[in-house]
Amino acid sequence: MSETLVPPAPAPLSAEEVPLGEPKMRARDVSVYYGEKQAINSVSIDVHTEHVSAFIGPSGCGKSTFLRALNRMNDTIPSARVQGQIELDGEDIYASGMDVVQLRARVGMVFQKPNPFPKSIYDNIAYGPRIHGIAEGKNELDAIVERSLIRAGLWEEVKDRLTDSGTALSGGQQQRLCIARAIAVDPEVILMDEPCSALDPIATAKIEELIDELRGSYAIVIVTHSMQQAARVSQRTAFFHLGTLVEYGSTSDIFTNPREVRTKDYITGRYG
Amino acid sequence: MSASTLLLVVLGLGLAGWLVARSRAVMFRRAASNNRIASLPNFHGWYAAIWIAVPAILFTIIWSPIADALVTQSVLAHPAAADLPAFGIARESILSEAQAVADGSANTVFNPMARELVEPFREALGKYRVIGFVVALIIAAVGGAIAFLRLRPDFRARNKVERTVLFVLLLASLVAIVTTLGIVASLVFETIRFFGMVSPIDFLFGTHWAPNPMSNPDNPDPSRYGAIPLFWGTLFIGAIIAMIVAIPIGMMSAIYLNQYAPARMRTWLKPALEVLAGVPTVVYGYFAALTVAPAIRDMALAIGVSNPSSESALAAGVVMGVMIIPFVSSMADDSITAVPQAMADGSLAMGATQNETIKRVLVPAALPGIVAGVMLAISRAIGETMIVVMAASFAANLSANPLDAMTTVTVQIVALLTGEGSFDHPATLAAFALGFVLFMVTLGLNFIALRVVKRFREAYE
Numbered sequence: 001m002s003e004t005l006v007p008p009a010p011a012p013l014s015a016e017e018v019p020l021g022e023p024k025m026r027a028r029d030v031s032v033y034y035g036e037k038q039a040i041n042s043v044s045i046d047v048h049t050e051h052v053s054a055f056i057g058p059s060g061c062g063k064s065t066f067l068r069a070l071n072r073m074n075d076t077i078p079s080a081r082v083q084g085q086i087e088l089d090g091e092d093i094y095a096s097g098m099d100v101v102q103l104r105a106r107v108g109m110v111f112q113k114p115n116p117f118p119k120s121i122y123d124n125i126a127y128g129p130r131i132h133g134i135a136e137g138k139n140e141l142d143a144i145v146e147r148s149l150i151r152a153g154l155w156e157e158v159k160d161r162l163t164d165s166g167t168a169l170s171g172g173q174q175q176r177l178c179i180a181r182a183i184a185v186d187p188e189v190i191l192m193d194e195p196c197s198a199l200d201p202i203a204t205a206k207i208e209e210l211i212d213e214l215r216g217s218y219a220i221v222i223v224t225h226s227m228q229q230a231a232r233v234s235q236r237t238a239f240f241h242l243g244t245l246v247e248y249g250s251t252s253d254i255f256t257n258p259r260e261v262r263t264k265d266y267i268t269g270r271y272g
Numbered sequence: 273m274s275a276s277t278l279l280l281v282v283l284g285l286g287l288a289g290w291l292v293a294r295s296r297a298v299m300f301r302r303a304a305s306n307n308r309i310a311s312l313p314n315f316h317g318w319y320a321a322i323w324i325a326v327p328a329i330l331f332t333i334i335w336s337p338i339a340d341a342l343v344t345q346s347v348l349a350h351p352a353a354a355d356l357p358a359f360g361i362a363r364e365s366i367l368s369e370a371q372a373v374a375d376g377s378a379n380t381v382f383n384p385m386a387r388e389l390v391e392p393f394r395e396a397l398g399k400y401r402v403i404g405f406v407v408a409l410i411i412a413a414v415g416g417a418i419a420f421l422r423l424r425p426d427f428r429a430r431n432k433v434e435r436t437v438l439f440v441l442l443l444a445s446l447v448a449i450v451t452t453l454g455i456v457a458s459l460v461f462e463t464i465r466f467f468g469m470v471s472p473i474d475f476l477f478g479t480h481w482a483p484n485p486m487s488n489p490d491n492p493d494p495s496r497y498g499a500i501p502l503f504w505g506t507l508f509i510g511a512i513i514a515m516i517v518a519i520p521i522g523m524m525s526a527i528y529l530n531q532y533a534p535a536r537m538r539t540w541l542k543p544a545l546e547v548l549a550g551v552p553t554v555v556y557g558y559f560a561a562l563t564v565a566p567a568i569r570d571m572a573l574a575i576g577v578s579n580p581s582s583e584s585a586l587a588a589g590v591v592m593g594v595m596i597i598p599f600v601s602s603m604a605d606d607s608i609t610a611v612p613q614a615m616a617d618g619s620l621a622m623g624a625t626q627n628e629t630i631k632r633v634l635v636p637a638a639l640p641g642i643v644a645g646v647m648l649a650i651s652r653a654i655g656e657t658m659i660v661v662m663a664a665s666f667a668a669n670l671s672a673n674p675l676d677a678m679t680t681v682t683v684q685i686v687a688l689l690t691g692e693g694s695f696d697h698p699a700t701l702a703a704f705a706l707g708f709v710l711f712m713v714t715l716g717l718n719f720i721a722l723r724v725v726k727r728f729r730e731a732y733e
Contacts, residue, residue: 071621073617073620073621076616076617076620078535101623101624101625102623103623104620104621104622104623105622105623108621108622109621111614111617111618111621113614115612115614115615115617115618116618117615117618117619117633117636117637118615118636118637119636127619127622127624127632128622128623128624131622131623131624131628131632132623178618181618181622182621182622185622185623
């Protein structure tokens, strides 16, 4: 990597002016263990609606692990253990009374590799509304599917072949299908785990555009390997290193005026 | 000087060649400037040994039927053979009796005619044995000479030996294929003979099965060779009753093992299930015949069925289903494991419960593999013999009542081939036609199932 600074986010960002307000999700002193191994050490972070928060950092720094703690996807790994507190609208998501199923309906997730179900495009989108009983009747379900696909910018491309298999789409279309699937259940937070790392630059640009459009309605958290992407799509950036949160602040500050030496070294390409 | 002596001699020569060639290569190596030759001494040894032993042994194998023919020919040329019966079993038995005495595997002859022939046989046998022996030794010597002439410090014995190994491996893989083709050919041949006596239409579509091995073989009654009741019994026991037992239980145990069982539970439950697959089918057979069948009969009596059969299709089918459970379970387990974790994650992240994820995503995604597994299971079940021989009936009934006695294709094959009919009686040949139909069906099922599995695998790679 070159020594030059990564170009800063295209300023001025309109979202910079959106007041942060009450955090949608609040994490306090969160540590995550895999068996004996500690992956995350005492991370505290706030996530806000109408903002895109980017988690950056070198491989293995724990950013994906932390992301998966936000909707308790780590529960699927038997050895994983989470300490500390994570709240959604002030409610502890690790409290014993919390219904994981409800939580994940409110905190949706998009994965690194597009993972459409081997079903039709329609059934992929209708999956969430069906299991949560959101739609009453076929017409309402049709409307949800159409709305979700429109919002994900996929409607024009697939409206004539909703019965085709979702796995037959191109990689970028599959990822937009997965985003449409996630927003079909009307979540409040969308977690994206390196959503563009399996895509080509054109598909990546489309997804980034989509993220920017969706920002207005959701709190979006995106884990990314690409600092340029973080600069382009996010308003707030968190830099993770070796399981700790080094720095968290507005994206333009992180990229132009980092407080920590490690952050500066990383974004200037000294390591990572 | 029997064939085994010859074999030992040739192998001994090979060993000697191995030692000599090896020590020559060692000498080459000592003489070489940098202590290196193209191939290690052992390869030189093997090269010589192969050249000495393999052609000689091949010759011996080819020679023995030729020698037999030549012996018989020269014996028949002897004046004492002029009085032999012209054809048939009598002639054959006299000749083989004389031959047995001549080569020492029997002591005396019963037929006086054979006694006359012992001496000519002994002479001819001795003559051709000596010829064979000498030729084999010459071939071994020539082979050895060729090998030794080629030995040089820069000779690539290693590559040559590898080529031989390749050839041996190829031969080994051909054995199974050739054997299968041979089996198919013999089945087809006998089936055609049978269909020459009973028309395929009567056989495939007739509904009355009662071959009589004691009837006149030249004039079989085609109406007694209708195999529909057998096909139905086979399907009913193997593909319907057994699958009603095996599919749900196998699937559910696979889902439990794959998705819910804690690691410790899985480590003993899975091997325990696989033990079921290792139980000899004959054990299942008497379990079916001695335990399950009477129990089902008693139950049928208890619910008021009058005069239930003690060899019900239900008993054989249920036990066969139990036998198939581990098979279905392990195929389903593999198929579910082959579905990428990302698929399950995607569903869980939508807020689906684990049960919903299994039902709506994992099982549908694994379905092609599961279907293929079930097809393989069916093909095993309908080809399965021991359980039905012991537990199913020999009575060919066309009935949809699982408490009735029914028979299967495999049971009838056993019955016909172990029966009293002569080998070229249509009742015996019918066994081959049945075997042929069974073979085609299981072959078709396996073929389709493997294709499905292959396409399914490709979908996730």
